[in-house]
Amino acid sequence: MKLGLVGYGRMGKLVEELAPGHGFEVVGRLTSRDHEIPPCDVAIDFSTAAAVPETVERFAARGIPLVVGTTGWLAELPRVRETVEKNDAGLLHGANFSVGVQVFYKLAGAAAALLSGEQDYEAWLYEIHHSKKKDAPSGTALQIRKVMEEEGWERRIDVASSRAGAIPGTHQVGFDSEADTITLQHTARSRAGFAHGALRAARWMVGRRGFHEFSQVWEEIVRSPRS
Numbered sequence: 001m002k003l004g005l006v007g008y009g010r011m012g013k014l015v016e017e018l019a020p021g022h023g024f025e026v027v028g029r030l031t032s033r034d035h036e037i038p039p040c041d042v043a044i045d046f047s048t049a050a051a052v053p054e055t056v057e058r059f060a061a062r063g064i065p066l067v068v069g070t071t072g073w074l075a076e077l078p079r080v081r082e083t084v085e086k087n088d089a090g091l092l093h094g095a096n097f098s099v100g101v102q103v104f105y106k107l108a109g110a111a112a113a114l115l116s117g118e119q120d121y122e123a124w125l126y127e128i129h130h131s132k133k134k135d136a137p138s139g140t141a142l143q144i145r146k147v148m149e150e151e152g153w154e155r156r157i158d159v160a161s162s163r164a165g166a167i168p169g170t171h172q173v174g175f176d177s178e179a180d181t182i183t184l185q186h187t188a189r190s191r192a193g194f195a196h197g198a199l200r201a202a203r204w205m206v207g208r209r210g211f212h213e214f215s216q217v218w219e220e221i222v223r224s225p226r227s
Contacts, residue, residue, distance in 0.1 A: 001206060002027045004040035004064070006055055007047030011069065014195045015044055022199040030055070037062060042202045049073040049135065056080050056091060065090035065205040069097055069198050071139030084211045092205050094214025095139030097197030101171075102218045104186040105147045108173045111184060112148035120177040123153060127171045128162040136161040140171055143215065148173075 003024040005012050008031050016026045028038020031047075037058060042065045045055055049072035059066045060083050068091065073080075084091045096102075115121045125148075127141040137159050145157055168188040175182040188194070201214060204221045214221075 001025070001042070001203070002038075002040040003202060004038045004043035005029045006043055006045035006051075006066075007031065007070070009046065011046035011191060011195065012044075014191055015046065015198060018192070018195050018199060022196075022203055024199065024202070037064070040064060041206050042067065044198050044202050045070050046198075052076065053079055053083070057083050060084055060087035060089035060091070063087070063089060065202075065208060066092075067198055067202045067205055068093040069194065071095055072135035074139070074142075081211050088209055090205055090209040090212075092201050092212040092214060092217070094197075094201070094218075095143040096169075096194065097201060097214055098188060098193040099197060099218065099222060100188075100193060101140060101186055102215055104171065104184070105144060105215060107184055108144050109147040109151040111173065111175065111182065112153040113151040115175055115182075116152035116154065118177070120179070121175045122155065122158075122177070123148070124158040124160070124174045124176070125172070126160045126162075126174075127169070128164065128167055129169050130166045131163045133163060136163065138169065138171070140169070144171060144173060147215075 001024050003019055003026050005026060008029045019026050027040050030037060043059060045066060045068045047070050049070055052070055052073040053076045125141055125145055127138050129138060168191050170187045172185045200221055204224055
C-alpha cells in the first residue's frame with residue numbers, strides 16, 4: 001500500500017522507518033518545502049496544529065483517507081468534520097495512538113466513576129513532555145479529563161503540565177483524601193508506540209470513509225487482521 005506523510009519531523013521520520021513492517025511504501029512527503037500531494041492510498045499527518053484544517057481540505061478533495069496524529073487543533077474540529085462530511089471523505093484523528101494510553105483512559109474513567117460520589121476525594125491530572133512539544137496541556141491530558149467527566153466526575157480536576165528535556169510523555173491521574181491517595185500513571189518509553197498505532201490506524205482507514213476518533217475505534221483496529 002502507498003503511504004503519504006504530512007510533516008517530516010521526528011514522528012514523520014519514525015513513521016517512515018516503521019512503515020514497511022505494516023505493509024506500506026512511503027511514496028511522498030507533504031512539508032513546508034514540498035506542497036505536492038503524493039498519489040497514495042492513505043496519509044498520516046504529524047505536522048502542526050495550524051496546518052491541519054487546510055491539509056484536511058486538500059486530502060478530502062482528492063478522496064485520500066487521512067490519519068491525523070497532530071494535536072492542539074480541536075478548536076477547529078467543527079470545520080474539519082464539515083469538510084470531511086461534505087466531501088464524503090475519510091479521516092481518523094486521535095490525541096494519542098498508543099494502545100497503552102487507550103487502556104489508561106479506561107482505567108482513569110473507571111476510577112473517576114467509582115469515586116465520583118465520594119466527596120472526600122479531590123482529583124489531579126499531571127503530564128510532562130519534551131521541551132519541543134508546543135501544546136499544553138497535551139491532547140492526551142485533555143482526553144483523560146474528558147473521559148473522567150463523562151464517567152461522572154463533576155468536581156474540579158487540577159491540571160498541570162511541564163515541558164523539559166526529551167521525555168516522550170508521562171501522564172498521571174491522582175485522587176487524594178485525608179485517608180489515602182490513589183495514583184494511576186502511564187509512561188511512554190519512546191515514540192514508537194505512537195508511530196505503530198498510527199500505522200495500524202492507517203491500514204484500517206484504507207478504503208474507508210467517515211469521521212472517526214481513535215479512542216472510539218481502537219479496539220476494532222487492533223483486532224482487525226489488516227492491522
